[in-house]
Amino acid sequence: MSAVMKAPDVRDEYLASLAPDTNALAGAGSDWLNALRAEAAACVNSLPYPTTHDEEWRFTDFGLLRKTVFASAADISPEVSLTDIAPFVLPESAKSRLVFINGIYAPHLSAGANLPQGVVMSNLAAGLSSHDAVIRAHLAQQLNFHNEAFAALNTSHISDGALVLIAKDTVCPAPIHLLFIATGATADTPQASYPRCLIIAEAGSTCALIEDYVCLNSGVYFTDAVCEITIGENAVVEHTRLQRESHSAFHMAYGAVALARGSNYTAHNIAFGARISRHDLRITQNGEAAQCTLNGLALISGRQIADTHTVMDHAQPNGQSTQLHKCIADGGAHAVFNGKIFVRKDAQHTHAAQQSRNLLLSNKARIDTKPQLEIFADDVKCAHGATVSQLETEEMFYLNSRGLSPLTARNLLIYAFAEEIVDRIPVTSLVKQLSKTLSEQIMEHT
């Protein structure tokens, strides 16, 4: 929409400087991939840098990013050991883990064993030699990067990434942990990395994914991520996404999910980290009777900005979606939630419900929430609601009247508010890990 109005001559030198140089592009991989990357690079070189003048970027000023020069992380391979990553390792995924250091595949930290025949879990570069056709059919197909500078930027950099293929009717018994580790301030020049995930769950299959962005050291770096998921007929995908980057980092991410008939997608989107983060998620129900559950939580403080934009596109009849997004902003933090729901003309009997619930903990913090319903079918049930509240006096008094100090009471209430989302994550050890982070993070900012 907004792209139409943009003048043709909007090339942004900063963006262009992040694009790979043409030499690097030429020898990257197969012809089709090179062509794709070149096409994306051309977009990067011709798209404007998003600013708060764009409707879609109204609340989130990414201007700070361009004050920093980033080097592409591909050149740097610092030594990271299993001990270093131990705090992030999940026992449930002990044998189903792909690890990337600054976006580069780290085989010595990854683990894959005992997975059923129908499960392919590998790095994209390796996958290209064995599964070229299926990758080609799906890569950059769900996500339209032509109008999105940072999605184009990621695409122009594709050389590796995470590949998960779940064959027809296969149940993947363990959650697949895609662990993207930033080493943070280890290099002289701040680094940019371009993590890429391609997930294909064929008809009747079932899998759980954990897409996890963490850092080993604090510091300024830039993550520009894209994740594409294709879900076949009656397949079930449960996707937990954790953004726990350094509080000095920049995190930009695009997700695109396509659902076929009768399929089921559940997302848990958790954002604790980054100085400025933005997550754009577009989910399209391309087949009838698809079901989606979207849970979201942003917990930020200090000068953090966390922006979540979701689009739930009901394109076919009898679809369902339930969304609960929560933001908690303390200090001078700024949380943004924009949740669009489209119900297309053919999507009769759609049930869509969206809740945006927000907790504002300081008078300097800010939360902008905007539910947007666009309904073109007549026989549908759609509901949405948004609340921004402070801690309730009555709740505080109840806890105080039981002897709990105002600080303890406050922390308990914030924790409880956040925990409702964290608790829904299907991986027990992760829930424990996050609950701990949650209480630490809440304590830290009181």
Add this chain to the structure above:
Amino acid sequence: MISSNSKVILEVRNLSASVAGIEILKGINLTVRSGEVHAIMGPNGSGKSTFSKVLAGHPGYTVTGGEVLFEGQNLLELPPEERARNGVFLAFQYPIEIPGVSNSAFLRLTYNTQQAHRGGEELDPLEFHDFIQEKCKIVEMDPRFLDRSVNEGFSGGEKKRNEILQMAVLDPRLAILDETDSGLDIDALRIVASGVNKLMTPDNAVIMVTHYQRLLNYITPDFVHVMRRGRIIKTGGKELALELETRGYDWVDDEYQRAADAHGRATAKGSASAAGAGRAGAASA
């Protein structure tokens, strides 16, 4: 349970309080000794819950006059959490729900906070498990309620039962039960009342706010007070509750008005305004 050597636990003198600029309590006097059960009755809106919440330290109410001593100490200068730790407990008329906080974790946190304050032993989750099982028996609470979020989705009666469970855990010196009986079915009323009786000792005391005699069949009050328009206008023994049940409140009010008028005529000689006992009392505070 009145005994001659019982100590004064609560001393309320001429307490007045307002909310949102409206004066609700207009000079309350009440003395509660250890071992005693006091019932406060009175019509809707007379100020019973306001009085309870002012004692517990609700920040929404402003004390505009009078004083409250709890075990000889000025209660009004303490924040609510310190009142609680010192032994004041309010069972809410409308307990709130706290989604996301498990009942057992919450009970343990409040218990350990209390213990830390009293210099007692804190309990780890395992020890607390055994401790709380015993407490659940007092109110015949299904332990499954411990795994749920505090009051979330509890029925009205279940919430009230949970309040008394908290009382059992915190072992207060003074428990103020604001309409704990409302919402309880016949059996639950008997069970919860017998729970309260089990928690009564010669060293603690209970103030029960209630509308109905039936609770007092189970928990025998030593005193029954009638509150009206922010004042205690009559105090009697347990038979007063029976009388109220049959006759309602208006006669008490009439009696009070006549006494106030008489008192007013008597004091008018020495004062320009003769608005009645309560008002004269408040002015002197």
